[in-house]
Amino acid sequence: MASAPSHANRRNAVRFDLLEDLQMDRLQFSRQILQKELGISTNQLDYLFAFPGKKIFEVIFTTTQHYESCLEKFEKKKSAPSFRRITISPLADIDLKTVHVMIFSERVRNQDVWTWMARYCEVINAMEVMDIDGIKTGTRRFQVRLIRRQGALQHLPNTIQLGAFRGSVFYPGQPKECRKCGSLDHLAAACTMDVCRNCKALDHTTAHCPTPVKCNLCSSANHRFKDCPQAYSNRLKLSTLRSAVSLSQEVMSEIPDDDQAPIPHANQVQQGSWKLNISLLQDEKVVSEFRVKLNHWLSLKPFFNLAGEWWEEMKIRAKRFFIDWGKRTAKKRRLKLQKHKAKLQRFYMMSYSGLMWQRI
Numbered sequence: 001m002a003s004a005p006s007h008a009n010r011r012n013a014v015r016f017d018l019l020e021d022l023q024m025d026r027l028q029f030s031r032q033i034l035q036k037e038l039g040i041s042t043n044q045l046d047y048l049f050a051f052p053g054k055k056i057f058e059v060i061f062t063t064t065q066h067y068e069s070c071l072e073k074f075e076k077k078k079s080a081p082s083f084r085r086i087t088i089s090p091l092a093d094i095d096l097k098t099v100h101v102m103i104f105s106e107r108v109r110n111q112d113v114w115t116w117m118a119r120y121c122e123v124i125n126a127m128e129v130m131d132i133d134g135i136k137t138g139t140r141r142f143q144v145r146l147i148r149r150q151g152a153l154q155h156l157p158n159t160i161q162l163g164a165f166r167g168s169v170f171y172p173g174q175p176k177e178c179r180k181c182g183s184l185d186h187l188a189a190a191c192t193m194d195v196c197r198n199c200k201a202l203d204h205t206t207a208h209c210p211t212p213v214k215c216n217l218c219s220s221a222n223h224r225f226k227d228c229p230q231a232y233s234n235r236l237k238l239s240t241l242r243s244a245v246s247l248s249q250e251v252m253s254e255i256p257d258d259d260q261a262p263i264p265h266a267n268q269v270q271q272g273s274w275k276l277n278i279s280l281l282q283d284e285k286v287v288s289e290f291r292v293k294l295n296h297w298l299s300l301k302p303f304f305n306l307a308g309e310w311w312e313e314m315k316i317r318a319k320r321f322f323i324d325w326g327k328r329t330a331k332k333r334r335l336k337l338q339k340h341k342a343k344l345q346r347f348y349m350m351s352y353s354g355l356m357w358q359r360i
């Protein structure tokens with residue numbers, strides 16, 4: 001279990017940093033930036049901490065709603081001249097949610113619920129909930145990070161449907177929506193709209209919908225859930241899965257009892273045209289971060305019905321991990337090169353204008 005971040009309990013808190021030579025005193029920041037530019041009224045502000053140096057401010061809002069609206073306003077204004085040298089960072093990790101998905105059918109695969117969840121948010125942890133006698137309850141518990149678009153949290157739907165099976169999705173802070181029409185103003189029992197349940201249009205009923213039914217696992221219009229290539233039952237048919245099962249068993253048996261998790265060989269993480277950049281494995285930092293990740297991924301294994309399903313997911317994660325690292329190192333190298341180039345250019349300019357080169 002990863003330790004909770006130290007700022008986990010800082011609800012409704014954001015930090016502002018003034019960059020470059022920008023400085024403000026507390027009242028100036030409050031009136032000019034918060035109240036005037038961002039349109040925040042004083043009754044929305046619970047605390048305003050001004051740290052020494054006139055460059056760092058922490059703002060605590062009275063409600064989560066005000067906190068959210070501040071993030072959204074800032075996102076809209078951040079390219080304006082007055083905000084060019086100001087950054088904002090949320091201190092409350094309210095993007096992290098514990099989500100319960102309840103489906104009363106033994107025929108729904110955990111893998112499919114996972115795939116469905118990953119469409120809407122970043123899945124961090126998953127487990128099947130059992131009662132104290134160890135009997136499964138039909139509820140899956142996920143730890144997720146919600147996605148933000150233009151500063152606004154993207155919430156999960158209230159219901160999940162996989163083929164013929166429906167279930168409910170809930171977490172603290174989730175907006176309650178009407179199951180029929182998706183409105184946030186009323187619930188399904190009070191809904192007066194005659195909405196097509198397939199495409200949400202008002203001018204026809206579900207039975208007369210001209211839009212083809214979408215796959216409710218991957219939202220493709222070309223097939224239904226039962227034919228979805230991402231659905232577990234169809235993935236099982238793929239021969240690759242069989243080899244993945246034996247491969248994962250092989251890998252599992254290689255894992256020693258101590259904390260030292262194995263480092264993958266190139267052929268174990270490659271998929272499609274992607275190939276592991278072996279030089280990354282020479283980097284101590286990459287290796288130790290990968291070990292931490294792998295230990296976390298190993299803890300997810302019980303959630304999956306088969307080792308092979310877990311392995312499919314882990315291959316994707318390992319691939320993403322190494323691609324991200326590859327990108328990061330490439331970016332670092334590029335920045336270094338740019339810096340050298342700028343230095344050379346400055347040197348050239350100085351010699352050109354007849355100046356003595358002393359210190360660059």
Ligand SMILES: [Zn+2]
Nearest residue numbers: 178180181191
């Ligand atoms: Zn409605």
Ligand SMILES: [Zn+2]
Nearest residue numbers: 196198199209
């Ligand atoms: Zn329709």
Ligand SMILES: [Zn+2]
Nearest residue numbers: 215218220228
């Ligand atoms: Zn599909």
